[in-house]
Amino acid sequence: MSVKTVPVPKKSFLKAFDMSIGSCRGECTCGRQFFNDDGTWDWGEGELESLRADKSATELPYAVSFVQFEDNQYVYDCDCWHVRANQIQAFIDSHLREISNYINAEIIEINQHARHMQTLMVKDFQQ
Numbered sequence: 355m356s357v358k359t360v361p362v363p364k365k366s367f368l369k370a371f372d373m374s375i376g377s378c379r380g381e382c383t384c385g386r387q388f389f390n391d392d393g394t395w396d397w398g399e400g401e402l403e404s405l406r407a408d409k410s411a412t413e414l415p416y417a418v419s420f421v422q423f424e425d426n427q428y429v430y431d432c433d434c435w436h437v438r439a440n441q442i443q444a445f446i447d448s449h450l451r452e453i454s455n456y457i458n459a460e461i462i463e464i465n466q467h468a469r470h471m472q473t474l475m476v477k478d479f480q481q
């Protein structure tokens with residue numbers, strides 16, 4: 355019996371949903387703890403020792419970073435989010451034209467709203 359591995363989402367997906375923050379520790383949405391002790395972080399009394407004693411916590415050789423989508427914050431190095439990310443990525447990839455049209459329509463609407471608000475503000479100022 356072979357173990358089926360879930361592919362890591364594409365770099366473009368990761369770049370788009372990367373929260374661009376690093377931390378000494380982080381809890382993934384699935385509950386797994388990750389931490390990094392590169393010597394630059396300030397730890398609470400016994401905090402690092404407690405993490406190292408926790409068999410379910412994972413020590414990383416670099417800062418803990420995060421990916422966020424669907425109101426969930428995942429640790430980048432956790433693999434629990436790969437299945438859902440691949441589903442979202444497949445949806446986006448198969449509807450690029452529709453998504454592009456949607457975004458363009460949203461931008462037009464936002465710009466029209468902004469122009470309308472600007473007109474109202476100018477009228478208020480002139481009164």
Ligand SMILES: [Zn+2]
Pocket residue numbers: 382383384385386428429432433434435
């Ligand atoms: Zn996870």
